[in-house]
Amino acid sequence: MSHPHPELAPPPPLAKGALRVVALGGLGEIGRNMTVFEYAGRLLIVDCGVLFPEEEQPGVDLILPDFDYIRDRLDDIEAIVLTHGHEDHIGAVPFLLRERADIPLVGSRLTLAFISAKLGEHRIKPEVVQVEEGERRSFGDFDLEFFAVNHSIPDALAVGIRTPAGSLLHTGDFKMDQLPLDGRITDLGGFARFGAEGVDMLLSDSTNAEVPGFVTSERDIAGVIDNVFAKADKRIILACFASHIHRVQQVLDAAQAHGRKVAFVGRSMVRNMNIARDLGYLKIPGGLLVDVKELDGLPESEVLMVCTGSQGEPMAALSRMANRDHQIRIEKGDTVVLASSLIPGNENSVNRVINGLTRWGAKVVHKGNALVHVSGHSSAGELLYVLNMVKPRNFMPVHGEWRHLRAHARLAELSGVPENRVVIAEDGVVVDLYKGKARIAGVVQAGYVYVDGNSVGDVTESALKDRRILGDEGFISVVIAVDSTSGKFIGEPQIHTRGAGIDIDAYDEVIPKIQSALERAASDGITDPGQLRQLVRRSVGRWVSDTYRRRPMIVPVVVEV
Amino acid sequence: MSHPHPELAPPPPLAKGALRVVALGGLGEIGRNMTVFEYAGRLLIVDCGVLFPEEEQPGVDLILPDFDYIRDRLDDIEAIVLTHGHEDHIGAVPFLLRERADIPLVGSRLTLAFISAKLGEHRIKPEVVQVEEGERRSFGDFDLEFFAVNHSIPDALAVGIRTPAGSLLHTGDFKMDQLPLDGRITDLGGFARFGAEGVDMLLSDSTNAEVPGFVTSERDIAGVIDNVFAKADKRIILACFASHIHRVQQVLDAAQAHGRKVAFVGRSMVRNMNIARDLGYLKIPGGLLVDVKELDGLPESEVLMVCTGSQGEPMAALSRMANRDHQIRIEKGDTVVLASSLIPGNENSVNRVINGLTRWGAKVVHKGNALVHVSGHSSAGELLYVLNMVKPRNFMPVHGEWRHLRAHARLAELSGVPENRVVIAEDGVVVDLYKGKARIAGVVQAGYVYVDGNSVGDVTESALKDRRILGDEGFISVVIAVDSTSGKFIGEPQIHTRGAGIDIDAYDEVIPKIQSALERAASDGITDPGQLRQLVRRSVGRWVSDTYRRRPMIVPVVVEV
Structure with a gap:
């Protein structure tokens, strides 16, 4: 990624009494959120997530933050605070713990349950420190206070960071549903109290900063879901994110009300819902849940499947149903609900799934034609509340692409933060807070690290x-064979080709061209294989x-x- | 593309007195619209367009309809009717005319000017038959009547087709702006008159059938554009489709009102606007237009560039500006307007352009944050007007993916067309109209034909x-060298690799595995090169x-x- 300030150099050593903030991910992109705070030689990390690749990164499975900046200083890390359990906030933790396994992971009960399950799959048993909203806890010179925030997963936290160099508030991802299912609202009062105490820097979620107004309450989906259930007389298949416990809760409540049994489909859905139920975040009425194998014995009007694949992931159950490549065959009259966002970049694959399901006769309900999804991120209206409550001395928009960071910066300026106290940084840009003022101090390496198969960075x-x-x-x-003793070419050049879309017989035309190029080379006394390769490349390329x-x-x- | 009726076979010969309809493109997809009508051994074609590839068709430049179905019957073609000048309706004409150059092209003045310019680039001079709305004209047994329709390009037509086997109405692409810039509204009265006479089959544009309500008038953009111009104090760069003459007209009017000079940027923009001006479809006040080179001499507040690249096409001027890879350097305070739709599949590239421009400090106005675009296709509300006016005996939704065709079919049923008279067909599905009833009669070849570079179908x-x-x-x-006389392997296997992302030294591990596989083969007496290749493939793959x-x-x- 090129920087808009190409003149930036590596930063000078951190001044005594200053605090350094470096995002290794999440700035200039949506995903792989990770911010490193440094004070007096010690480090605190907030979040450590993954980014999902786009078509520019073909064949890549995951993109990690580059740990190069902290690799030689792993022992300086006091803790990693995980604000919530989404992949773009916790997904890279196993890769960092491979480098130092005993870094304490700090988070809420559900967040730690999700990361521990994930680490279990990597055979890592982490050091965990469970915290909850309202709690205050120090890690070295980092004195942390945790605030409840509402998001599209339960038990999310914002974190206040008090240091001798100043106080910061990092919101994590959040929205401000005033009637959330669990009654746990974003602690705006706490933000106000912290703000009154003096917040030197606010780092706040920019994902929806371009969207005017306010996010609809999660609860408003219930009536729509109920209506879908009331109208459906055959099977219902509902896809949503496997971490959206409140969404699933509403769907289960509708199933119970309409006399349908429920089966969870998809590994991550089954795993997460088990965790959520065991910890009390999901309430499942007795007898509601059945195994997917038992569905065949039920009337179609009594079946609900809750599955993954709402983003059109080609290997997920839903895509395979759309292609008739799954044991569950979509039939005329089935209702399929995509109760999820459409993550930018997934438009084509989701469209393919909708078309496939429609072709087989399913009725497809999605956010384009019904209110079956609300965002997990604050719109501009809510972001202004936070800016106005916290009244930060400096502001740094986080979690967003350039368009979102700029829009959030503009909101901050409108709310009264002076323009020269608003810092838009990209990944790797070093921001130092010194004597109450934030400024860009340099840049460090923060490129993409690709996971492909089981290798990282190859x-x-x-x-x-x-x-x-x-x-x-x-x-x-x-392929050209050369006699190593005489230096003479043996036989004809052989052509092997894939994907060029040129009929194999057509290459008969180019063989003499290669041969005459090689003959000229021989008569010029050229024998260096590099030069010969170059000659062949040119004549075939031309x-x-x-x-x-x-x-x-x-x-x-x-x-x- | 798999068919929902896999049991379909090639159709029987067409019954005497029947009319056959076969879409070679545009059904189950948005693009490469082409429909073949057959009566008494003679053919009439409506439109002959291209489809733009998605990531599933890497490296492909264009996708054409498969002409196989008509290839042996080129002399039976009476004419090709071109409903309007968009690429997805005319783009494949040069490829069909390569096979028979003198097929008459029937269309309005602007449409023929656009296709003639395109054919000129292919060095083809077509036979053209210029028609206009209200005109009636026969081509063999096909008695055609042309109706004005409003669309996102001027001079679009619907076509009524009277044959001894029945009457059809094909709407082409259309919407029903009641206050279009050129005052030329969709001839709903003509549709009603034709309907009163008895329309056996209606084929109607389904692109926006899922969208409820009505399309906003093109004229409503004017106020928004004016507002953008009023607020901008530096350069304005506006990107839109190079065929959207009315959009450009509104932009030129705003430039004139706000004292800005205009330069067109991009080959297709310059070419089309010249055609449109020469034919009187675009009015350019004297002195408004300047060459792009003259812009440097003007104050920034007097500059407007109208360019292509609104879909994020990587080679277009706008993308290159976003990457600072263009002579026009985006600076803080520039305003960039994307006054166009976002064609599904282009979300990522457009998002990259918006982020790039934003990073350099431009203010980006697009359909997501201002009403700078309205669709060219009727929404459900307008489609119902047409269904109710025409009252067709049979209905066939065209121009759309499955989701759109199903939605349009549902509208037809709601408007009173009996369910068994609504035919949803895919590309290649043969629909016969016989004794007033349409039915599916079979399927013919209608796959994708890829253009890559200058070859078609390779x-x-x-x-x-x-x-x-x-x-x-x-x-x-x-690469393994074998002595052709002794059958013995010579030297070590050589590895050449690209894109696998495996360090070249790592292959030292697999060389002995290949060698021992080859030695086993030799001791088993295996010398067949095919078998040897298979052995190598297996050991390396494993x-x-x-x-x-x-x-x-x-x-x-x-x-x-």
């Missing part, structure tokens, strides 16, 4: 560039470009025998 | 499958899957020397 930008060329154009490999107007990758191979 | 589904694998995982090529959990393409090459 797939580089250069490999991705190759993948993009190969994916768009395929390759043509030309032929394919002139003949087909394409640029496949040309891979010349010289075999010395 | 890139096959199998090449695309290879590209998807290569793009996600890269490849590992293993190693990479076990070690890295990945599946790159393995390309074994046996060189006999």
Whole structure:
């Protein structure tokens, strides 16, 4: 990622009495949220999440923050505070704990349950410190206070960070539903109290800063869901995020009211709902839940499946149902509900799923045609409440792309934060808070680290560039055998090609061109394999470009025998 | 594309006195609209457009309808009616005319000007038949009547088709702006008159059938544009579709009112606006237009650029400005307006452009934050007017994905068309109209034909499958030299790899595995190159899957020397 301030250099050492803030993810992007706070040589980390790849990162499974900035200082880390249990806040923890396993993980009960389950799959048993809203707790010089915030997962926290260099408030992800299902509202009063005490820097969630107004209450979905259930006389299949416990609760309540049995489908859905039920976050009436295998024995009008795949993930149950590639066959009259957001980048895959389901005769209910989803992030209206309550001396928008950070910065200025106290930083930009004023002090490495299969970091930008060329154009490999003693070419060049979309017979045309290039090289006394490869690359590249107007990758191979 | 009626077979010969309708594109997709009508052995084609590829078709430039169904019957074609000048309605004409150059092209003045300019680039001079609304004209047994329709390009037409087998109305793309800039409204009165005469089949645009209500008037954008101009004190850069003449007209009017000079940027924008001005569809006040080179001499507050690239196309001017890879450098305070729709599939690229422009300090106005675009397609409200006016005996929704076709079918049923007279067909599905009743009679070939570079049809589904694998995982090529006389392997296997993201030294591990597999083969007397390649593919594939959990393409090459 290029920086708008290309002049930035590595930062100077941190001044005595100053606090340093470096986001390794979450600034200039939605995902892999991770912020490192430094005071007097010690570090506190807030969140450690993953980013999901887009088509620019073909074949990549996950994108991690680059831990390079803290790699030599792992022992300086006092703790990692996890604000809530979403993947973009906890997903990279297993990868960081591989480097130092005993970093204390600080979070609420549900958040720790989710991260512990995930770490269990990686065979890591973490050091955990359970906290709750209203609690105050110190880690070295970092004196933390936790505030309840409402979000699309229960038990989310904001964190106040008091240090000798100043006080900060990091909201985490939040919204301000005033009638949440669990009655646990965002602690605006606490924010106000902390603000009155003097907050030197506010870091606040920018995801929906461009959206005017206020988020509808989660509770408003209930009537819509009820209406869908009332109208459906065959099976209902409902997809939503596997962490959205309140959404699932509302769906279970509707199922109970309308006499349907429920089966959870999808590994993460089953796992998370078990955790949520065991900890009391999800209330499941007795007899409501059945195993998916028992559904066949029930009348269609008494069936509800709650599954994953609401983002059109190709391997998830819902996509496979849409392709008739799943044991559950969609039939005319089935109702499918996508009770979730449409994460930017997933539009095509979700559209394919909707079309597939519609083709087989299902009625598809989604946020485009019914209020079956509300966002988990504050809109501009709510963000202004927080700015006005906290009255921060400095403001740094976090969790958002440039468009969101700028929009949030503008809100801060409108609310009275002076323009020169609003810091828009990208990942890796170093922000120092010194004597009450925040300023950009430099930049550190904060690029993408790719997880592909079971390896981390092996797939580089250069490999991705190759993948993009190969994916768009395929390759043509030309194998030439050279006698290692005489230096003479043996036989004809062999062509091997995939994805170039050129008939194999057409290559008969280029073989003589390669041969004459090689003959010229021989008569010029060129024997260096690098130069020979270059010659082959040029003659084949020119032929394919002139003949087909394409640029496949040309891979010349010289075999010395 | 799989069919929901996999039992469909090639259709029987067309009964005497029956009319056959086959869409070769536009059903089950948005784009490459093309419908073939057949009566008594003669063919009439309505539209011949292209589809733009998605990420499932990597490297493809365009997707054409498959002309296989008509290839042996090119001489039976009476004419191609072009309803309007958009690429998804005219873009494939040059490719069809390559097969028979003298097929008459029937259309309005602007439509013929656009297709003639395009054909000129392909060095084809077409036979054209210019028609206008209200006109009636026969091509063999096809007695055509043309109706004015309002759309996002001027001079669009619907076509009534009277044949001895029955009468049809094909709306083309349309909406029903009641106050269009050119005063040319959709001829609902004409539809009603035709309907009163008896329409056996209505084919109507389904693009926005899921959207409730009515489309806002194009004229309502004017106030918003005016407001943007009033607030901007530096440069304005406005991107929209190069065919949206009325949109550009409103922008030019605003420029004139606010004292800005205008330069058109982008080849298709310059070409189309010249055509539109020459034919009188675009009115440009004297002295308003300047060359882009003259802009540097003007104060920033007197500059407007109208350019292409509103869909985030990576090579267009706007994307390059967003990446600071263009002579026009975006600076703080510039205003960029995306006055266009966001075509599904382009969300990511448009988002990247918005973020890039925002990062450099531009204010970006787009349909997400201001009414700078209205759709060119009727919403459900308008579609019902047409259904109620025409009162067709049979209805076939066209121009849409499954979700849109189903939604439009539902509207038709609500308006009183009996369910068994509503035919939802996919591309290639054959619909016969016989004795006033439409029924599905079979299916013909109607797959995707890919244009890549300057070749048509060379890139096959199998090449695309290879590209998807290569793009996600890269490849590992293993070259083995074999002595052709002794059958013995010479030297070590050589590894060449791109995009697999595995360190080259790591392959030292797999070389002995390949060698021992080859030695076993030799001792078993296996010399067949196909079998040897299979052995290599298996040992490398197993190693990479076990070690890295990945599946790159393995390309074994046996060189006999």
